[in-house]
Amino acid sequence: DGGITQSPKYLFRKEGQNVTLSCEQNLNHDAMYWYRQDPGQGLRLIYYSQIVNDFQKGDIAEGYSVSREKKESFPLTVTSAQKNPTAFYLCASSEWTGALTDTQYFGPGTRLTVL
């Protein structure tokens, strides 16, 4: 099946530890994104990558890091510098054809709880 997978679904970590969230897509999409969602809130962009080996900060990048070594993978590391890491994290990907028909698709999300 084609799609976006995120693992794990639930993640618990102690305060002060770094944690890496996985995101893989087999849609052959060039662009990938990470969003954060807090309870009752909308989506806020953390990082995005339009192409392998390149990524850009979104609106709330502080305390997070990413890598894009492969087209299908875009892991997100939540570092100990992130002051309020407990949230629901969503990965997304999109085609980038510039043909005005590009669409973004989401993974199932990872709920991170920092104790």
Place this chain on the structure above:
Amino acid sequence: GQQLNQSPQSMFIQEGEDVSMNCTSSSIFNTWLWYKQDPGEGPVLLIALYKAGELTSNGRLTAQFGITRKDSFLNISASIPSDVGIYFCAGLEYTNYGQNFVFGPGTRLSVLP
């Protein structure tokens, strides 16, 4: 970053009623997208609109791309309990840096039996 405005923020309706929600922006977008998110899940794409004035249906859902390219609406006819969730609109614009997807804050829909 910029945000879209969605209204209403939340709504409670009776099963079988029709629903209408909209999304507005001060900027022009090339594409409008509508998503539904169930609790604890990722948003699922419902409808994509690519052309100003376009009206597209997906089952009981109908969405339109505003002629000014600054708004879009989503209608749900004959609501059922599984329509409960948060509905997000998103606009896509192309910038010098590539794609920029901008999301609204969502409309929370509750369906009463």
